[in-house]
Amino acid sequence: NAGVMQNPRHLVRRRGQEARLRCSPVKGHSHVYWYRQLPEEGLKFMVYLQKENIIDESGMPKERFSAEFPKEGPSILRIQQVVRGDSAAYFCASSPSPTGSGSPLHFGNGTRLTVT
């Protein structure tokens, strides 16, 4: 039973390019979350999605960032026109039901984005 799969593990982009991060949740999990970890900091919530719906995007920067979780296929976190401050580790997590009802999140190993 595969866990949360994220790819790529490492992504290098030049300033101004687009970054696409993919996440396949645990089979049967319909709740997906994206978190960002900046150097020397904890994990910061970005967005919570269910299939085809954004439930909570209160942690997403207002510009350049978007996320989707289509009916078929992985969840995608898209960062347009990347800047150096976007360099971070991006973690995806999934759960079978909303966290807070006794259902912990299962995390992937992250995508480390480096903007040069």
Next chain:
Amino acid sequence: DQQVKQNSPSLSVQEGRISILNCDYTNSMFDYFLWYKKYPAEGPTFLISISSIKDKNEDGRFTVFLNKSAKHLSLHIVPSQPGDSAVYFCAASAGGGKLIFGQGTELSVKP
């Protein structure tokens, strides 16, 4: 506004002794608390959780204590082992699906 705080960035403990990691929170609406362990270049791994209706939950060598009046929780690891060396994050939820994480405490267990 840091709603979940881990004030000790690091902790060093001798193998076989007890490790105590602390976490404070400010939001009284949090009703579910978790501890995660993270190794370098890996994602966080769930360790143990506790609901706000309890004050203690135990799983093997790991015990989490919750003091609601003080808005404080702690993770006890006993006996500590070198393989426990990692960064530990506490996290809290007020429902609605998202977890708020602390900054993490790096535990080093020395043989």
